[in-house]
Amino acid sequence: MAAPRKKDGKSEDRPRGNLKIARPEWVAVDGYFGDLLAPADGKLDAALEANQKAGLPAIDVSPLQGKFLHVLVQMMQPRRVLEIGTLGGYSTLWMARALPRGSRIVSLEFSQKHADVARANLKNAGVLNRVDLRVGPALDSLPILESSGVGPFDLVFIDADKRNNPEYLAWALKLSRPGTVILIDNVVRDGMVADATSTDPDIQGTRRMAEMLAAEPRLSATVVQNVGVKGYDGFALAVVLR
Ligand code: SAH
Ligand code: DHB
Ligand code: MG
Secondary structure, three states: OOOOOHHHHHHHHOOOOOOOOOOHHHHHHHHHHHHHHOOOOHHHHHHHHHHHHOOOOOOOOOHHHHHHHHHHHHHHOOOEEEEEOOOOOHHHHHHHOOOOOOOEEEEEEOOHHHHHHHHHHHHHOOOHHHEEEEEOOHHHHHHHHHHOOOOOOOEEEEOOOHHHHHHHHHHHHHOOOOOOEEEEOOOOHHHHHHOOOOOOHHHHHHHHHHHHHHHOOOEEEEEEEEEEOOEEEEEEEEEEOO
């Protein structure tokens, strides 16, 4: 069994949100494929280290999930990407590195502290010029993006406060064009999403978002559950049809 990589060890000394610890075989398999497909990288690893030093929660995507975002961007060749929830810019960096020349990511972050760490990480990795980082509540920044005509976006990655997922999905749709891909992180949350009686506003937000995905005729959507170093979670994937 492959030993878990050092860079996964970061999770142990940073707060991890609500997610439970991953099963050892999930960690081993993430380590095995991660070593092959998302190997140690100076800039990405430095970003995680800086996040840890600054006390940011260890809720970045995993290395293989980051590589998923990277491959998605390579497949799509988007001109404009929207990310809601920057944290330390780890997912942003994975996407920025795959962007075609001249393309940009707008990334929205509530916390000035998180945004400062992200800016430093992106600068250190040489991709800050591809990222338009906007600080403040995303629900304040999104109308500004609309009124200033920054969209439409080709790819939207929703990964912020889950209670606002319905609003974020509505904005993603508003800022989309036919063919836009919308990816929403953390929709499974250790299986808690299946609990219709949950009073957790984040679970309720994700469930209402899922109902919107089902009801919206302009969207075709699915969910992929996943396990790994981050535990048991999943993402929703949707495409704008018209
Ligand atoms: N995408 C990142 C992880 C994001 S964690 C990665 O994978 O590397 C979620 C982030 O959303 C946190 O930094 C949090 O501060 C931010 N956030 C929470 N509420 C928000 C809001 N209302 N508007 C914008 N960002 C918010
Ligand atoms: C949490 C948020 C995330 O974006 C994530 O990937 C994992 C956990 C959280 O708020 O607990
Ligand atoms: Mg997430």
